[in-house]
Amino acid sequence: MIRVVLPAHLRALAHVGGEVALDVQGQATQRSVLDALETRYPMLRGTIRDHVTQQRRAFVRFYACEEDLSHDQPDAPLPESVATGAEPFMVVGAMAGG
Numbered sequence: 001m002i003r004v005v006l007p008a009h010l011r012a013l014a015h016v017g018g019e020v021a022l023d024v025q026g027q028a029t030q031r032s033v034l035d036a037l038e039t040r041y042p043m044l045r046g047t048i049r050d051h052v053t054q055q056r057r058a059f060v061r062f063y064a065c066e067e068d069l070s071h072d073q074p075d076a077p078l079p080e081s082v083a084t085g086a087e088p089f090m091v092v093g094a095m096a097g098g
Contacts, residue, residue, distance in 0.1 A: 002033055002078075003088040010048070010091065014041040019088060028083035030062060031074040048091060063090040 004020045011017065022036045031054075038045045045051065048060055054074070056062070062069045064082045081087040 001085045002028055002036075002082060003085055004033065004037060005088045005090040007091060007093040009093070010044060013043055013047065016041075021085075028078045029075050030069065030072065030078065030089075033078070033089055034074075059094045059096065061092045061094050063092055064088070 001021045002024050004022060006014065006016070006020065014020070020037065020041075022033065022040065024032045024036045026032060034049060037048075047057070049056055056070060060070075062072075065079045065087050067079075069078070077083070078089060079087065082089050
């Protein structure tokens with residue numbers, strides 16, 4: 001089980017109250033986690049990744065084990081503690097402005 005923490009607006013859209021637990025087939029990567037998340041919660045398609053390019057949206061960041069994974073390759077393995085469910089994969093809405 002992979003634990004995923006979503007920002008409040010995506011939790012509201014997906015109608016979930018807290019962490020989401022996902023079964024991910026094969027290796028745990030950003031792509032496999034997001035694919036599983038969008039399969040289980042189709043209303044999230046296009047909110048985290050672009051519909052066409054599948055690239056991360058500009059104001060979305062990914063964190064795990066106190067590290068920013070946002071610029072890692074989508075098929076790079078996630079840390080072992082995320083793959084085992086000990087640590088969550090966090091989707092965070094970035095803030096900008098002045």
